[in-house]
Each structure stands twice: as C-alpha cells, then as structure tokens.
Amino acid sequence: MRLAALLSATAIAFALPAVAVSAQEVDRVAINRIIDQGFNHSEVMDTAAYLTDRIGGRMTNSPQMRQAEAWTAQRFRDWGLSNVRADPFEFGRGWSVVRSSARMTAPRTLDLRAIPIAWTPGTNGVVSGEVVVAPMTTAADFAKWRGKLSGKVVLVTRPTAGSEPTEAPFRRLTEEDLRDLDTYNMPNHAAPSTNPLRELEFARQMDAFLQEEGAVAWVRMSARDGGLLHGNGSGYRMDDQRRTPGMELAAEDYRRLARLALTEDAKPTLELMSEVRFHEEDVNAYNILADIPGTDRSGEYVMAGAHLDSWAASDGAVDNAAGSAVVMEAARILKAMGVRPKRTIRFALWSGEEQGLWGSLAYVDKYVATRAALGDAQLDALPNNRTWRQRWPIQPRDGYGDLVAYFNLDNGSGKIRGINAEGNVAAAPIFQEWLEPFHAMGATTVSMRTSGSTDHVYMQTVGVPGFQFIQDPLDYGARLHHTSIDSYDHMRAEDLRQAAVIMAAFLLQAANSDEPLPRMPTPTQPRPTDPFPY
C-alpha cells in the first residue's frame, strides 16, 4: 500500500528546499562539536570491542550479560553521566554454554559444526545414538513417530535444498532503495487474533514428546547455509523448562546425515556433547539507564536505546553491540561537550530484547503506560508481552507525557541513512530539518513507514513517539543476524562513528527544541476492520 505521495510530508520536504520549518532550531555550532568528538575522538569501536571480543555473546541473564551490565554502567559513570542504574524486571533463568561438540561416528567419522540450542539442558557427557529424521512442526506430527525414537538422536527439521545466493551479501541502500522505503503503513492497534496461551506451546510439547519417547537428543538444521549456526531457543521462564538436549547443526552437516539416513547400508550415528549452565540465582534481568539531566524542571526527557543482550552463537556484534556502542558513544560525546540540555537525555541499554522486547516493554509498563487486565486469571498470569496488545484501555502512568521522543538503533552496523517517522506526519518535516546537516554523510531520508521487531515498538503501542533509524543493511540480513560469525570483524568503524554523531545530534535537537516533538493521539481500541473476522 503506497499512499506515500498523498500522505507523506516527507515527500514534499524531499522534493523542495526545506523551507516549511524554520531553520534556527538546528544548532549547527553544536553539531560541529559533535562531529569533532564523534570523528576525531571516537571511542565507539573501543566500546564495541569490549562488548564483543572481551565479553562476547550476551544472553539475557547469562554471566556474560551480567558482566556487560556492570561494565556498561561503569562506563556511563566514568563518562560522568547521572543516575546510572540497573533497572530490574522479571525475566527467568540465564543459560550459558561451556563447551559442545558433535561428531558423526558412522558410516564414517567426521567432526560436525554444532551448537547447543538455547535453554536446552546439556547432555551430561557424551551421548550417542542412531539418527532418525522425524520432521515435526505441529503436535499432529507426533503420531507418526511414536514408538520410533527411543535411544535415538532425532533430526526434527525437514531438510531443504542447498542455497544459491544470487544476491550480493553486503550492500548499501541506493537512492532508489531509499525512495522505496517511504511507504505509509496503516496504523494497526488491533489485537492479534492468535491465542496467547498457544504461543511457544509447540516447543514445550515437542520437548515433552521427546522425553516420553526416550529420545537421546534432538537436532535441528541451521536456517542458513554455509556452515553458519544460530542456536536461538526458548525455555527461560522458571515455569517453562526443557528436558531434552537440543543442538543445531550446520545445514550441510544436517543434510548429509539426512541423506545417509535414507540409505540401507550406511545409517548414520551421532555423538553429541553439550555442557551448559543454568543461572537461577537472580531471575531479574536489568536495563541499564543513565541520564544527562535537563536544566528545566518540566520532567520531560528524550531517550536513546539499543539492546545489550544477544544470542550466543558468536559475540553479538552487529546485533547489537553496534547499536549499544552507538548509544553509549552518543552519551560520551554529549557529556564530553558538557552539554546542559533543556530536557533530560536518557540512555537505555535494554535486556531481554531477543526473547520478545522484554526490557523496553518493562520500561514502558513501569514508567510510561500500562494496560488494563483482561480479567481472565489464566491470561492475566501470562508474561506481559503475550497479552499486551489485547488489553484495553491504555492506562497512562504519571510520566506518560514526559517521554518526548525515543530513538532506537538495532539494524546492524550500517551507517544511518535516515529515520522512519513511523506514520507521524507532524514529526516528519522536523526530522527532515534535523537531518539536513548530515545529507553529505549519506543520511537524507525520512520515511513514513512503520518499522518493527525492536525496542521502539512498545513505545508506539502506547502513543509515545518512538523511532527507529534507517541504516545501510550491509551483510546483516544475509549472513550476520544471530549467526556464528556475528563478531567484531563485521562491524564497520566509519559507519558506527557516523551513527553516533547523528544519534547525538538528534538527541540534542529533541532535548532543546522549543516544543516537544509532536505525538500521535493516544491509541484507543480500534473499530474492527472486518465485520466477519473468520
């Protein structure tokens, strides 16, 4: 649905000189100082290196994430930020990998590429078994395999053909790409039609089925070719735990096993070893928050955020040490400049993002707005994010009006090419003006579209202006996102410096502007869009 030409103020601002909005609001002297700090005195890659090389993958509530929480808080303090704090929310248990291995032992011996699936238990030493390929995607599949899995290593993915990567993995947005991004999405505050009790049910059901059947372990195929691994999984809540060890195999290794399993005389056997730890001493996760206090006493604040947690397949570099380092660098830049903004500037490093935006939702729920209970004991006992969109009305907290703007960064290490106005047509021309000094750095575009899947989403659900920057994709989607090669090597230093400069500038603009950024009316339960919802 492309209503951009009709609805987007951006399209007009893009085509004409930006004269609609007065120019005196952009403080170009301050931007020169931001540029000096951000390019001549950058620390963004030092921050990124510590988070990735030194600490490594930062699964929520793992020891590595605890280390990252402490280290980032200390950096904020070192740089002189105020009110640095670790803000708790209930999450569940942590999980970390000590070591693992996988090995084919028949029809020939071969070391395989594998990692444990998150939150599955370890194997308690080396276990082995014949391979059975038993694809399962719903509980209806169990009947087919009942009685056949005892003592077996169960390959649960239906193998697909190898890939033919006919597009360049690494790319930057062209002018045409940027134009295509400027798409208007109809607002959608309607409750999802899925039953929140069913979510994640299959993972639990399959685990129980495999336990009953006496399977040794289950193995899934990597969703990407080329030997890449991911390892993401569920089962972190204290009331939702797995009992069967699970491992992810490289697609090439998985398919070889699946083909051999079809032979008569070369059935494969696997040896698996997975040593993992569960961390239950503190089931709270923590968002790290830090402020540059505002000079006026209105209580208004602007905010930048990125998630600090990651998956464990590698060092969580472009997802999202990159964004975390940029948010921290923006804080460092502004603090080093000695800014005294009108509104408070707050920096947030979220936890629990990878499991469903837990940290940013917890912040919204606690400080911005909550939503009514459903009045169903079973549903209301579910985690907040399972039922959030189904609960009406929105109930603003005292601080509801104080959060003037939130800027998120979570699309890899590509430089900023613009910002998604998230359907806010009143904010768009202001962003266009704020971006103008950065056109020569490649940041030109205000898109009307709504972006999703990260920590500004819950701001949007309650009507707070939360925005996500547009970044060059680089090889984020093609090979880095959640994979075993998401390490420091694939972050681009010049891109992250540019992003930190623009992030700092946007925060300063938003903190000092005469009027707070325009916001959308607070959502109310929308009329059904379809009279026959079946």
Place this chain on the structure above:
Amino acid sequence: MRLAALLSATAIAFALPAVAVSAQEVDRVAINRIIDQGFNHSEVMDTAAYLTDRIGGRMTNSPQMRQAEAWTAQRFRDWGLSNVRADPFEFGRGWSVVRSSARMTAPRTLDLRAIPIAWTPGTNGVVSGEVVVAPMTTAADFAKWRGKLSGKVVLVTRPTAGSEPTEAPFRRLTEEDLRDLDTYNMPNHAAPSTNPLRELEFARQMDAFLQEEGAVAWVRMSARDGGLLHGNGSGYRMDDQRRTPGMELAAEDYRRLARLALTEDAKPTLELMSEVRFHEEDVNAYNILADIPGTDRSGEYVMAGAHLDSWAASDGAVDNAAGSAVVMEAARILKAMGVRPKRTIRFALWSGEEQGLWGSLAYVDKYVATRAALGDAQLDALPNNRTWRQRWPIQPRDGYGDLVAYFNLDNGSGKIRGINAEGNVAAAPIFQEWLEPFHAMGATTVSMRTSGSTDHVYMQTVGVPGFQFIQDPLDYGARLHHTSIDSYDHMRAEDLRQAAVIMAAFLLQAANSDEPLPRMPTPTQPRPTDPFPY
C-alpha cells in the same frame, strides 16, 4: 591482449551459420541416445553422493582416497568397461584427520572453528599455550620472533580486515561473460625463472624454526571469511616432513585472538587438539583408468579426465567429485548405449591433483612424452613437476601420437557453457560444430583462451591436444573451492547431467571422426622473449 578478432576461427563460426565444416560428422542420432541415457537414466548424482556423503574428503593416499579408488574402479567394472586398472606413481605418504578441536581458554572460554593443516603432525592430546601473533612470510621474518615463541601457540598470519562481499556468490555466465572469455593468450613454453629448489622451502623452514624455538603449535588464519576453513598444506613426501602441529582457524576466530593479544589485560590462551594419522604403507598414488576399446587397431585413443582426490575440509564435492562423477557418467552412458567407437575411449580419475597435478603428469610422463634430464644431480632428484618445464627437449614416448584428444572437467558443478580451444585454431571450428546440438542447453562458446591449474596442463606442455570445458562458475570460487562447505548440497544435479551428456558426445565425436583432432606442433625450447632477463 585481445587478438581474438584476428586469430580466432571461433569468432567467425560464432557470427555466421556453421557452414565452414561439413555437418555430416555430427551423429545426431547417437546424441539423441546420449541425451536419453544422460537425462532419463542418469546416475551422475548417485555417483556424486557416494563419493561425497559416503566416502567424504579424499586426500591423496588417505584411507578415504583408497576407498574411492577401489569403489570407482568397481563401478567402471560393473558398467562393463575394459582394462580397468589402478595405475601407480610415486607420491608420498597419506594423511587423515581423526578429530580435532580448538578452544580459547582466556580471557574467556569459547569453542573455536578449526581444522588441522594437512600433513602436519597431531598434538598428541590437548596442548595449550599463550597466543603470540608472529606474522611470517619469509625466513627473514624469523629474527624478529627468535626467543619469543617457546611454549607458545604461534599465529603466523598477518590479520587482515573483514570482508565486504559485494558480489553475488552464485552466478552463471552471461552472454557478455562468454564473449569476454574468448581471449587469445600467447603460447608460453618458456621455463619459469623460479628456482625449483626454493619451492615450498618456506613451509619447511618455518616448521624447523618453530621446532627450534619450542613452539607448541602454529595457527594460520583462513583465507576466507564467514567461518569457512580449508586446511590445505604440504609435507607429504617422505623426505619433506613437518614436525610442528598446525591448525587453521576461522578468520573471525583468528582475528579475535589477534585483537585480544594486543590488549594488556586480556591476553588469550588456546587449547588445541588434533588427532591425525599418517599412512606410509604404500607411498604410491593411483590413477584409475578404464577403457571402451576402439574397433580399429591404430592404437589411437581419446580421453576424459577429472581428479578424484580432494582436500579434507569437507567432502570434496564441487572440487572434484562433480567432475569425477561426470567422467564416470559419460563412461556409463556410452557403455550403456553399447557404442563401438573407432578409436578407444579412455576415462581417467587422477590422484595427487591438489598437490600439483601429480597424477596427470605421471600419466603423460609414462605414456605420452618425457623430457630430458637437466644433468644436475640435485635438480634431477626433485619431483618431476618441479623441473618439468625447464627440461628440454621433449622426448616422445611410443604412444605420443596415439592420444588424439583429452577433455578435462574441474571447475565445479556448473553446467558446460563451451570449451577452451587452448589456442588451437584448427580445433576451434570443429568444436563449434560439435557444440551446435547443445546450444539450447546453454553450451555455445568456443574460446581461444588457454586455461590452467588442472590436469590438461601437462598434456598441453608436450603438444597433446588437452582441453578444459567452460563451466558456469556458480559459487565455486566465492565459497566452495577447497572449503569446509564443499559438500553434496552445493552440487547442482541438472548441471552435472548436462555436463555428462556433452562430455559423452564430445568423446564419441572425437573417437569416431575421420581425422584425429588437429594438434599443435610439438613444443621446442622457445627463443628467449626478452634479451635482458633480469
């Protein structure tokens, strides 16, 4: 140098209908039968699956290669080929991996992606040591590191930046690509100016240096990003053996170690384990040869070949189970058709290709032509391929004139798009005619260019018409060649079927044509091309 327009008969045949050569030579009824066998009754992927999934990586003289030699010979026999034989040549010892692992133990623990470097000894259990980054590329580098490597794990590659893969890994040749291939290369029979005594000397020198210094092991960085590994190495000759264990690390893992080694307070340590076997019970390698006997008694024969050996990082699929399976399938097709060719058709599966085209050179030297000794005891004691091009004159064997044409396939699993005429302007229009029935299958191009790096090269050095087909590159160069993902998944069945059909047709044409394929004059020592060769 593009002399194609002047010199290539191909260019003319390409632009005009192929009327210059009489058409009755192409037996289209036979080609219909080849097509039926090769597409409706194909076994090429069964053959490829056995070589890759069942046998796996086939390092020369490893147990896997022995298994492949026996299995392929048996397949030829099963299909009814004649004179199936394993033709020996001296090579050296075999080597195979039992298992291996690598693990960072400080500043944090992390399983790394690593494989042993070919023909280096195992670690004899788990060894560990602090990491020292000591880039070495010539013996002149040793002085810098002397006295600093005792008890250390030595990282010998200078780390480079991460890659930005801005081209599609998987591609097929366009019409423009095919036109660009039609380039004429001046013949070059001049002796190389390198000193054959120096070749591979550095690997030996570094091994000795590391031994003297008491290094625990050496580690090199993968030449490709993305977690891919290779593991190729030297040291297979009985008089040229390594004593220091060597491992290759994924580039991402290597660079992380190299960065940490630069820190003051987070120096990395590594645990390495490499269990390997040497196989010295038979230092001969074996080419597998099989014939379809010719009906006339001239002794003339035509030949197809591909190398059966591979590296060990994966299953040696596109390099070169693919080519081997195509050569075998061409044999099967022709035999299944019950052809009784005029000239004998010979099929060759070479060994020792990856270490320097040993197998095909041994064949040439034994049956086609040898070259004079240099008269220097030290040089003449070197392996044949080190001095081959420097020894004049060429001394034809009795069978020199009998080998009428040799066709090689060793550029992955891409379908055949044409053939390199290797500078033979008299053969080019004949190939154009032979290709004509396959234009609709994408095989259209006769290029004048000379191709290298595989088993037709030594045929060319003595003036025998040896040719390499042009194939679609697919993702051969981008991510498969010698890597840890060169397994069955990345072979393309339809491409290999097409290649087998064309290979069979070319063999039948060459075997039955009235006149043998035109050949170049036998090379003689060329005049120096430069009067001042320094």
